[in-house]
Amino acid sequence: MSDTAILVNTAVAILAIVLLIVRFKLNPLIALVLGSCYLGLAAGLGVEGTIETAATGFGDVLAEIGLLIAFGVLMGSLLSDMGAIRRLVDGLLRTLGAQRLPHAMALTIATFLQSIFLDVLLVISAPLARAVAPRLGRYGTARMATALAIGLECGIVFTVPGVAALALAGLLGVSLGTYLVYGLIVVIPTVAISISIMSAVLTRGWWKPELDEQEPAGVTATAEAEPVTTSTTSAAGGSGHAGTGTAGSAADTADSADTDGAAGRPAEAADRPQPPLLLLFTPLIAALVLVASGAVTETLEWSNPVVAFLSTPxxxxxxxxxxxxxxxxxxxxxxxxxxxxxxxxxxxxxILLLSGVGGSLAATIDAIGLGDILGQYLSAGSWAPLLVVWAIAAVLHIAVGSVTISAITAAGLLAPVASSLGLEPVLIALAAGAGSLFMVHLTSNTFWLLQSLMGQTTRGTLKTCSVGVSLASVVAMGPILALSLFL
Incomplete structure (x- = not known):
């Protein structure tokens, strides 16, 4: 088959996936499988070859990251039920004061809390942020909502064990230790700079509380008082976690925790002794340190069997x-x-299934030879390929409305191209993650959760969430391009 025919069929497959998800409200899992099957058959792999390729790609990715996603989410669920987030925010407030809290809370969410499921993390942290907002003055709601949006979305794509980060690393063959180290190098300045810029803009006349915040009567409203709907299916909805649904599901998660309003922890456990906060996070921190040590020992070319075993993700x-x-x-x-x-x-x-079908799409694209074709048009050793990667992921996110789905789809499309670009796969993964953050909008579950839980109007949420996270998407390319000069 000619190169032109392969390019056309790939474009048709990607467009079909987007239309099936957005226009026909089909579950993203099914849409990605159908797109992979169409591409394999149209490109001449045949029925048997298409099925075998898709199944192999699915299995390879789950073998790489399946248990990692499960372990990370399980750890996060336990930390959430033990009240770790509430206590951490309280500690940050006491230590740093209200004015420094937006940066501190966002950086903490983006770096240390990514094992906690995004909807759950948002439902727990948003009321805490909203309670602190009045202490920051007239623009407190704007600053805290922006910090939450940027911290949450950047964390899931740049920080291990964020689900999109795990998927990107797995699809592009990047070791988790390497992704963890370079992801932190990107996410910390990205979050800090983006929040500083947004705070400066919002507090200089762009944020208008009378228009951008709900009426005083609605200040105490919650997701239960104001049902949240999205314009996509629940499976495609979460901007952070595709397939995890609607604001209602997140609110259900919060309700099922049976928390008492004063303590923010399970009512049945109210009389139990509370463990030291550091103790709660010690296992997670130890796990991340072990993963990072693997990347360090690899860089130093030092080998020890015990360290090698323990640092395996x-x-x-x-x-x-x-x-x-x-x-x-x-x-x-x-x-x-x-x-x-x-x-x-x-x-x-x-999340596991979506990551797997992302692997199916990647394997199919590799099998039809798209990587060699695209490699001819993208010159290695320059910034252009990374900007193209960012643009592809950004367009997919604008169309689909899910950070995770757009990141997985972009990675599946670009994985076969990585070797021909002469660029480190970790740079391609990070650029795809950055692009998938661009323009979180009305099809995003995170958008509506932030609107309801932070007491914003739709106009206000477009400023704090859509503009804020889009700015972070652009800012992130700064450290990524800088890293490309050294890798």
């Missing part, structure tokens, strides 16, 4: 999960630990 995250379970068992009791684990397993299911 699957082993490191398993150690973190076991440690978190033991702490939860001690301070919540075994029944509550089992409930948290069951909740985490339900949350991780469709």
């Amino acid at each position: 699957m082993v490191a995250l398993l150690i973190g999960l076991v440690g978190t379970c033991l702490i939860g068992r001690r301070f919540m009791g075994q029944p509550k630990v089992e409930e948290a684990l069951e909740s985490g397993l339900r949350q991780s299911g469709q």
